Amino acid sequence: MREVRSRSLLCRTSLPGLHYSLNPYRGCLHGCLYCYSPSFLRETRPWGRFVDVKINAPEVLKEEVRKKPRKTVGVGTVTDPYQPPEARFGLTRECIRILLEEGFPVCVQTKSDLILRDLELLSGGNSEVGVTITTLDEGIARALEPGASTPRRRARVLEEFSSRGISTWLFLGPLLPSLTDSEEKIREVVEVAASTRSLLIYDRLNLKRGVMGRLRETLEELSPETLGILLSPSLRSRAWKEERERIERVCREKGVRCEPAFGSS
Template sequence: MVNFRSFRIYMTSVKTALSETGLPDIKYALNPYIGCSHGCIYCYARLYTRDKRVSENWGNVVVIKYNLPQVLEREVNSRIRGVVGVGTITDPYQPVEVYYKVTLKSLRVLLKAGFPISIQTKNPLILRDVELLVKYRELVDVGFTITTLSYEKARFIEPNAPPPRSRLEAVKRLSNMGLKTWIFYGPIIPSLNDDNETIMQIVKLAAETNSTLYYDPLHVKSFMKTQSHTLYRHVFKVTREWRASIESNILEKCSEYGVKCKPGFTGDIAL
């Protein structure tokens, strides 16, 4: 174990790299890190993380799959080509990626072998890898999660994640470089980021960058229903009527701005 800033970091070796998702659009999942130092208060990923060091200290522990690129090198020779979702559980651009480059090395292996990849992140650190992504742009799409463009709100719900304006700039840059981009507006939380101004800002960004917009109203989990949880007073506002009204509001604005718009993730998350 080594210490990195205020986080604990562990190393682990893996025997397999790609896991089948069973999802229609994404054949495999690849998660270079276990845990996520962004520490979003709504994060569902802790529920899908078996490592108790991580799940019980969410946001403060990250485990690095240090041998992932080497394992991947072997696997790509025997797997049928299919889209690889990079970061289906946690953000593949953890701050420690600056040093360990597990994601970058894995992307190199996948792209060289001809696997299409779909990356989801909140971190403009992805711009470090832009040369590689542009080289293989036919195989790549990049999604940024943007829940709000308010710095204060983002600090409240995503305390250690990069500020939303930096994500916005990253989407613009990637799009300007000819990469296919998408925006994940989720979770949408009642009385927090479901206001007209937020919806408008995100729809306009999608229009400007020619990004598909995925919207995802909050999935209420039992850990949010404890009285001490920050989202406690919000979760009880998640009703069928609220969902319908949010959806129709987003669809209306997307139609107005010519943005392709889809519901976000609805199934179970692949490990």
């Protein structure tokens, strides 16, 4: 972990529903094997084992917000804003405080229940909260997302925010064929969305550069069948078609609003 100084924080983004993105950390200690942020960041350091802490983020942001239109800021669009160093540095909390005080709506996405620390802050402003839950199977989650909160703890985040009337969404993705995409496993996740009145957004695996290299060894042990499907473009696209149909059907049954993530339909 190293402290760095950043020259700018707010970036324009084309992500749906967002106008700016903001990431107080570069690198992510959650270390999800399927993460494609390293490719987006052109990062060659071992993913999951480093983080650059933008120590002057609040200071820079205070200056930036003075001149910008008050539009929605996605917090944690590239790396998780509530990953472990946030407990010590509190940069995400300070940035959110500044944004809300200045009248910017915020949309936060995480896999960590550290966000519950900021429940009061987020409840008091124009915010929405998204939580990624790829599966409720603790063993699979531990193998794929070693540094993130357990799925049950993430589900609790949705429960707490939703019970405060904050708009929530559950990101179900990436789906891994023959590992996390069975009827039973999808049903469990959809039930969390139903009980928390969350929108469900689903996505397939994005095989950007480096992803297969990080996944391969774990999948060889955990589910060789998954690996076989991922290595075959035709099997992969058939699996995705079936997954979409399954998710849409289960969501319809449970009365959950759902949609595919940007670019994955």
